[in-house]
Amino acid sequence: MKHKKIQKKFLLYIDGDLPESEKILIEQHLNECVTCNKQYEVITKIWKEERKLEQPLPSPALWYDLKNRMEKEAEKSNPARAIVGNAKLLLNSVITVGVVVFAIFIGSKFGSLLSPQNIGQSVTYSQSENNRDEFGMSYFDAVPPGSLAKDVFINTANDGGLQK
């Protein structure tokens, strides 16, 4: 029991928080008791070493985190700023929705012209139109005027097929 009572006072003894009478009692006991003396050495080492260890440092980003938080809180507490902020958000949303609606409208109106079938037809039509212009053909001419192929075309049309 005496040992436990003495051990309990070790930190107070190390820090010099005990009255002189108690200090003397502890010193006497430490001289007599090997077990308590060993324990006193260990606890002194732990207590004094830990005290010497450096203080932790805050992260360098902490100021920016604090600044952001303060700005957000200021926005919350300032109704005018909040209204402007909300209005900007609303305007952005309206513009986005408008662009999407316009894109859908354009797509539905002119999208059919760009379908593969229409693209094929228009190309064919415009190609034959060019050919006719180039060779001075009318719309109903099958071959260019004066072409040697004219007779062959007429013959094959009459015979119902190409013959040698």
Place this chain on the structure above:
Amino acid sequence: MEEKQIIEHLKNGDKFIYKYFYDQYVRMVYGVCFRMTSNKEEAEDAVQDVFIKVFNSINSFREDSKLSTWIYQIAVNICINKSRRKKAINFLSLNFCEDEKGENEMAADSLTPREEIEKSEIQKIVQGAINTLPAKQKTAVILSRYEELSYKEISKIMGVSLSSVESLLFRAKENLAKKLIRYKEIFQ
């Protein structure tokens, strides 16, 4: 810049002083918050709370004590409230494990591996023992041992009498000694 001028600028709401003020006091505030929470993230969260509280309620500072005493007061209260909330959450989620993550997060210097292990062990042991103390004893120990404040300053910060501070520190050191004695095998 003198303390009076800083207070004046803060009371006038001069925002340019915020960074200067932060640089002057962040180490002090972080030191207390880290010791009180034993966790880096929680300490940084508490530091933000402390500065926001200081900036928002500087007009309630009556200047009858040092500015640092008032800041310590705010820091201690915020950390104690956070710890209470954490305990309640842990209780509700049936998680009674102590979060000691922050205890090993101190900067490493040039020590041998054995010294490094010993150092981190010492930190764990002492911080772990301090964490088990009742809130008032823990606060008194941190302010006295790590912040090296006088009993008078501690009594102002904690809102208790001088004799209460003495008694809290006395009991805290008795409790800590009982806990630290158990580790004798590690260091023999």
